[in-house]
Amino acid sequence: MMKKALAFIMAMVMVLALVACGNSNTDPQTAPDDTTPTETTAFKIGGTGPLTGGAAIYGNAVKNAAEIAVEEINALGGIQFELRFEDDQHDAEKALNAYNTLKGWGMQISLGSVTSKPCEATATEAYKDRIFSLTPSASSTAVLVLDSDADPVTYKDNMFQMCFTDPNQGSASAQYIFDKGLATKVAVIWKSDDVYSKGIYDTFTAKAAELGIEIVSDTTFADGNDTDFSVQIADAQSKGAELVFLPMYYTPASLIFAQAKAAGFAPKWFGVDGMDGILTLEGFETSLAEGVILLTPFNADSGDAKTAAFVAKYQEKFGEVPTQFAADAYDCVYAYYQALTAAGCTTDMSAADICSAMIKQFTTMTFDGLTGEGMTWDATGAVTKSPKGMVIENGAYVGLD
Amino acid sequence: MSFLNFLISGISLGSIYAIIALGYTMVYGIAKMLNFAHGDVIMVGAYICFFAVSRYSLPPLVGILVAMVICTLLGIIIEKLAYKPLRAAPSLAVLITAIGVSYFLQNAAQLLWSSNPKVFPMFFQRMVSKTTPDGTVQIVPVNGIDLFGGELRVSYVTIVTILVCLIIMLALTAFTGNTKMGKAMRACSEDKDAARLMGINVNTTISVTFAIGSGLAAIAGVLLCSAYPTLVPTTGSMPGIKAFTAAVFGGIGSIPGALLGGLMLGVIEIMAKAYVSTQLSDAIVFAVLIIVLLVKPTGLLGRPVREKV
Numbered sequence: 277m278m279k280k281a282l283a284f285i286m287a288m289v290m291v292l293a294l295v296a297c298g299n300s301n302t303d304p305q306t307a308p309d310d311t312t313p314t315e316t317t318a319f320k321i322g323g324t325g326p327l328t329g330g331a332a333i334y335g336n337a338v339k340n341a342a343e344i345a346v347e348e349i350n351a352l353g354g355i356q357f358e359l360r361f362e363d364d365q366h367d368a369e370k371a372l373n374a375y376n377t378l379k380g381w382g383m384q385i386s387l388g389s390v391t392s393k394p395c396e397a398t399a400t401e402a403y404k405d406r407i408f409s410l411t412p413s414a415s416s417t418a419v420l421v422l423d424s425d426a427d428p429v430t431y432k433d434n435m436f437q438m439c440f441t442d443p444n445q446g447s448a449s450a451q452y453i454f455d456k457g458l459a460t461k462v463a464v465i466w467k468s469d470d471v472y473s474k475g476i477y478d479t480f481t482a483k484a485a486e487l488g489i490e491i492v493s494d495t496t497f498a499d500g501n502d503t504d505f506s507v508q509i510a511d512a513q514s515k516g517a518e519l520v521f522l523p524m525y526y527t528p529a530s531l532i533f534a535q536a537k538a539a540g541f542a543p544k545w546f547g548v549d550g551m552d553g554i555l556t557l558e559g560f561e562t563s564l565a566e567g568v569i570l571l572t573p574f575n576a577d578s579g580d581a582k583t584a585a586f587v588a589k590y591q592e593k594f595g596e597v598p599t600q601f602a603a604d605a606y607d608c609v610y611a612y613y614q615a616l617t618a619a620g621c622t623t624d625m626s627a628a629d630i631c632s633a634m635i636k637q638f639t640t641m642t643f644d645g646l647t648g649e650g651m652t653w654d655a656t657g658a659v660t661k662s663p664k665g666m667v668i669e670n671g672a673y674v675g676l677d
Numbered sequence: 678m679s680f681l682n683f684l685i686s687g688i689s690l691g692s693i694y695a696i697i698a699l700g701y702t703m704v705y706g707i708a709k710m711l712n713f714a715h716g717d718v719i720m721v722g723a724y725i726c727f728f729a730v731s732r733y734s735l736p737p738l739v740g741i742l743v744a745m746v747i748c749t750l751l752g753i754i755i756e757k758l759a760y761k762p763l764r765a766a767p768s769l770a771v772l773i774t775a776i777g778v779s780y781f782l783q784n785a786a787q788l789l790w791s792s793n794p795k796v797f798p799m800f801f802q803r804m805v806s807k808t809t810p811d812g813t814v815q816i817v818p819v820n821g822i823d824l825f826g827g828e829l830r831v832s833y834v835t836i837v838t839i840l841v842c843l844i845i846m847l848a849l850t851a852f853t854g855n856t857k858m859g860k861a862m863r864a865c866s867e868d869k870d871a872a873r874l875m876g877i878n879v880n881t882t883i884s885v886t887f888a889i890g891s892g893l894a895a896i897a898g899v900l901l902c903s904a905y906p907t908l909v910p911t912t913g914s915m916p917g918i919k920a921f922t923a924a925v926f927g928g929i930g931s932i933p934g935a936l937l938g939g940l941m942l943g944v945i946e947i948m949a950k951a952y953v954s955t956q957l958s959d960a961i962v963f964a965v966l967i968i969v970l971l972v973k974p975t976g977l978l979g980r981p982v983r984e985k986v
Contacts, residue, residue, distance in 0.1 A: 332792040503905040506686035559796035
């Protein structure tokens with residue numbers, strides 16, 4: 277009898293543990309609307325992102341920075357925001373659950389999702405529900421596209437990005453390598469089951485061909501196959517690549533650096549925004565990333581007063597230097613602030629009404645933020661701003677230009 | 678030369694699979710259950726060793742011992758709480774419970790140690806002084822042996838992993854062949870009811886099996902993370918599944934089979950990547966597995982099981 281009881285308790289504990297993990301943030305703290313009908317003085321911003329799991333560093337950066345921006349804006353006394361951020365563990369299905377939780381809460385405007393795959397899923401729903409979305413960091417074009425089979429391709433009218441789209445990153449990287457004369461023989465290692473990596477890879481290779489940069493080695497890896505890179509490194513090395521382009525997140529990149537060093541291969545490394553964060557890896561020997569070049573719109577070390585104030589506040593609150601993801605999220609909230617003010621939106625408006633006002637604002641306005649001056653958006657939702665080249669020197673980012 | 682280099686990479690990857698597969702196969706061979714949480718016990722072992730060495734600056738060997746002790750205790754606790762009450766239940770129930778334990782450990786690790794990746798320290802390297810061309814003497818870490826004037830390179834981790842694999846394999850074979858507890862384990866694996874009739878305490882025997890399996894998991898965790906130094910709460914799950922494949926490949930339940938299966942899986946994976954396509958390597962690995970299982974359903978070294986009617 278005891279044993280059965282114990283087994284039952286254990287089973288319950290595990291079920292609860294699983295349930296808790298799935299919805300760790302769905303506390304019933306947000307009371308239903310009927311109990312607090314007058315509490316609608318703040319715009320409800322919702323967003324999903326990986327707060328736990330392998331990509332948690334991005335989700336937490338976005339959440340933290342958005343909180344700072346909301347606090348600052350609320351302290352100004354004008355438009356008020358209420359932020360709610362749900363965990364999606366970088367999983368499309370969990371992101372949809374999180375999105376529905378936010379919808380039930382009464383989300384009026386959205387920060388979309390932090391990473392591309394989940395954001396594709398939530399963007400489709402937000403399009404149907406007419407909730408305006410501005411994602412800080414989901415950079416895949418698929419996030420913006422409504423129907424990729426249509427000719428010409430149609431785009432969701434209410435989905436906007438604060439970050440570069442992947443195609444932009446890929447072609448900008450190739451252009452940068454060409455302009456600075458970094459290499460003529462290039463190797464690419466990319467993640468074949470990741471829309472983010474594939475998107476950058478496609479445009480990088482297209483642009484490289486156009487500019488006459490020779491891609492001598494082209495190798496891939498995938499989930500579950502991302503620990504041993506000896507073959508990819510040997511291929512790049514034996515074909516004489518001078519530069520290796522790494523369109524991927526920093527976790528596999530850290531392994532590539534370590535294994536390349538062990539194999540005695542020391543090319544120039546060139547990363548994309550997913551590389552941002554590698555220096556915060558606990559126990560990572562930063563000398564491995566020495567000389568890594570990446571394109572990013574944000575430089576925490578820049579002398580700019582706004583940036584310095586944000587970095588100081590972030591460091592004080594969260595004990596680390598904010599990454600580009602954090603800066604993008606901070607900009608998102610301020611872009612909303614600017615657009616809502618200009619459109620004269622009020623908190624009692626429905627999400628759909630705010631949505632049409634925001635579409636009009638974002639396609640016409642110019643925004644100055646931490647990640648660029650004079651940003652504009654086109655009707656597809658893609659942003660125009662100029663990337664900055666950065667290089668890692670002595671364990672810190674240094675601007676190249 | 679590049680072929681030999683790929684062969685060495687394959688063997689080093691395979692030796693990691695093999696050492697994990699040993700734990701899988703031992704528990705399966707004796708308790709007749711698939712302990713899907715094995716990969717996650719490996720992850721816990723790696724974390725314990727990581728914290729012991731980089732936070733409390735203990736020497737690596739002490740770190741490994743601490744990890745082994747804690748993993749053994751963890752294995753005993755998991756077995757007591759999750760598997761023992763299900764001894765009489767159908768094996769499917771135990772399998773699902775094992776998956777539950779696996780998720781439980783992953784998420785507990787995430788809560789305790791956060792999901793931010795940690796980089797495992799390098800244990801297997803030695804410091805040598807090198808004279809640079811301009812005459813200064815530098816102390817640099819060397820983590821492998823160069824052969825043929827640097828054309829081939831075998832890392833210390835690979836050598837240590839293979840040696841540890843062989844030692845564990847021989848020790849397990851000797852243990853199950855010669856000691857009283859080992860004989861009891863073999864008896865349980867043949868027929869639990871008959872073993873019980875012969876006066877063997879089946880419960881204790883299975884608990885000891887789990888304890889040993891979990892202790893081995895700690896060693897596997899340290900070696901896994903020494904070879905591929907990024908440590909996250911899901912570190913153990915994918916190598917765990919690959920190692921399980923390796924165990925099936927070699928014949929699950931067979932201790933030498935785990936070693937053979939692990940090495941072959943690693944070599945096939947690297948060769949497929951090197952000579953066919955990096956994109957298709959997993960497909961090729963599993964296609965080979967399917968072919969082997971079609972021809973030899975019990976795996977390479979597995980013993981055929983006669984169904985009693």
